[in-house]
Amino acid sequence: MNKIRKYKKITSISILILLVFVLSSVSFSEELFKLEAKSAILIDASTGEILYEKNIHDKLPPASITKIMVLLIGMEDLSSGKIKLDDKVQVSANSARMGGSQVYLEEGEIQVVDDLFKAICLRSANDAAVALAEHISGSIDVFVQRMNEKAKQLGMLNTNFKNATGLPDEEHFTTAYDVSLMSKELMRYPKIQEWLTIYMTDIKVGKNKDVTQTLVNTNKLIRQYQGANGIKTGLTNEAGHCLAASAKRGNLSLISVVLGGPTSNSRFQESKQLLDFGFANYDSVPICKKNELIKTIKVSKGKEDQVNVVAGEDYSLLIKKGTSKEIEKEIIMPEVLKAPCEKGQKVGEIILKNNGTEVGRVNLIIEDTINKASIIDMFKKITTLFLGDNN
Incomplete structure (x- = not known):
């Protein structure tokens, strides 16, 4: 009986020690930085992996961070051809009377999408x-x-937009985590990075285009931080000082978000602190580019006899500095496909392993549609096979 009690006591102590270790680990993670911002996050821009977090799901007013979503939708439509950079936009009374930060557009004036x-x-x-x-x-x-x-x-999941500006509204809110998601999506577009890294430029406004507005980037990191390439500041009394920042060094791209900072300087300094931590401790190993040719495989009963299989996405692997960069790649796909095959159809995967442990997967897709061969197509193939090509 005493042995059982002794065993229970040892087990209880062991569990207690384990809990203390786990809780201290969590506490260390949360106290990694002494940030004044109400909420903050640091992610790998390629994988979305979270490298640091503080109150990342707290619903907060985002101020002009809101405009990241405006830019994202704009880039989607620009890429699809729905809008063009030289589109002429007639400024409405509604847009001309917006308060806060503005370029003083006049009702009825014509602007181009590029300048907007x-x-x-x-x-x-x-x-x-x-x-x-x-x-x-x-x-x-x-x-x-x-x-x-x-x-x-x-x-x-914790975002609700009520306007396109970020001007105060009780029902307009988001979280640091959600901001990181839309920031990651926005930074996929190279063109947006061209605009976001401009420090100063001029545009003409007014019905007669007789007024020059000099635009100076509100994101000071563009000039102050190595590799900075975005993204967006925000400020209202309700939201405090906010910043979604991004930077790239070598193969590693990072995105940080701070919401509810007490001062303008704090949001920039704390963003630098987050980014510095990421670049000091992590590396990114490029695995493949979207549409990169992986293998050409045979097609049975198709109009064509073979098809290219390509990577379905850009993929990089985030690793801690000092760990092995020896990544094993296992390609799983059939030797032969049966027609019909649709463009973009998943036909396999690249399984990535580091020291024998799976660390990621990349979908492999078909580059082009291969239709099923008709009887005439099959006859031509057989004829060519037996008679040869006279050309």
Whole structure:
């Protein structure tokens, strides 16, 4: 009986020690930095892996961080061809009377989409954001609905947009985690990085284009931090000082978000602190590029006899510095495919291992559609096979 009690006592002590270790580990993670911001996150921009977090699911007002979603929808439509950079946009009374940060657009003046993007990226102009939103969707209400639909699509479960500017509204909120999701998606577009890294430029405004607005980037990190390439500042009395920042060094791209900072300087310093931590402790190993040829395989009963299999996405592997970079790649796919085959159809995977442990997977897809061969196609193939090609 005494032995059983002794065993129970030892077990209890062991469990207690384990709990203390786990709790101290969590505490260390949370106290890794002494940040003044209410909420903060650091992620790998390629994988989305979280490297640091503080209150990342707390719902907070985002101020002009909101415009990241405006830019994202704008880039989607620009890439699809729905809008063009030289599109002429007539400024409405609604957009012209926006308060806060603005470039003082006049009702009835004509602006081009390119300058509206610049005004949003550099000055965080509310009037330009609304003008672009109205150009894309026809009305601000329809555009805001699309913003919320896109948020759900990205998995931004604790976000609700009520406007395209970030001006205060009790029902307008997001989280640091959700901001990181839309930031990661936005930074996939090379063109947006061109605008976000401009320090200073001019645009002409007014019906007669007789007023020059000099735009200076509100994101000081663009000039102050090595590799900085975005993204967006935000400030209202309700939201405090906010910043979604991004930077790239070598193969590693990072995104940090701080919400509810007490001062303008604190948001920049704390963003630097987060990014410095990431670059000091992590590396990114590139595995493949989207549409990179992996293998050409045979097709049975198809109009063509073979098809290219390509990587379905850009993929890099995040590793801690000092650990092995020897990544094993195991390609799993069939030797032969049976027609018909659809473009983009998944046909296999690359399984990635580090020291024998699986660390990631990449989907392999078909590059082109291969239709099933008709009787005539089959006859031509047989004829060619037996008679040879006379050419």
